Amino acid sequence: MERFELAKSAIIRAGAALRQCSLDKTEVQRKTGHQDLVTCWDRKIEQMLRREILDAFPQDRVLGEEYPEEPGSLDAVVWYFDPIDGTTNFVNQRRSYAVSIGCWEGEQPLFGLVLDVERSSLYWAKKGSGAWRDSEAICVSQRREISDLLLTTPCIQYTFLEIHPHRERMLKLARDVRAVRSLGSVALELCQVAAGEADMFVTTRSAPWDHNAARVILQEAGGCICTLDGDTLPVNSKTTVAAFNSPEMQKLILQSKY
């Protein structure tokens, strides 16, 4: 089986397991603090994905959220996965959480898949082949006025309440756009921009497993992504993120000193 087909069948099985699972209070723990949860299901799904990928492609590297990275060649194909993106939503609401799998060869994307688990919607893209939600092609919105934009951000506290170097810009942007939404999942919010349901995305904190699948989908849908400083988004490190429905909006917003 080729890598994409393996990823697709693994993500569908992961989604089915999550939809059926039950979660006891004792199986939810704080990781770095009260705003950062992990459950037994984050760990089970990550173990399942690791096992399936490494059994089929033992020469590849896997980088998931919940377990330390195994040493390996920097030139290898690397899989970035988040077993549950939106763990707080998974615990509190049982909706708006995703499984995310991105596959890269060095700085080159190969493909990305993001499963909106409870809606059973699979967002996916292979480099150079467009972006899809199940069998429907998706593309970014056409909005070009800042006052028309719907801005999404995965964590209100990080983006607007914490003190950080971009805070004043973020507050001004929030005042100038039409509306701000927060779903609570980096991967699903980037897919909302890819599908034209939101026009722009910002976060001050994102990890490779949060965004390396959805960024492939966003770029194949016609969108673009960079850091909040306008630099190229790194593949392998934690970073700020700004994503736009077009290069024109990226230029306009960064030039307007947001």
Ligand code: IPD
């Ligand atoms: C988190 C979610 C959240 C975002 C955090 C992420 P997790 O991922 O995407 O919306 O604000 O930065 O870490 O912990 O649910 O996998």
Ligand code: CA
């Ligand atoms: Ca995540």
Ligand code: CA
């Ligand atoms: Ca996670």
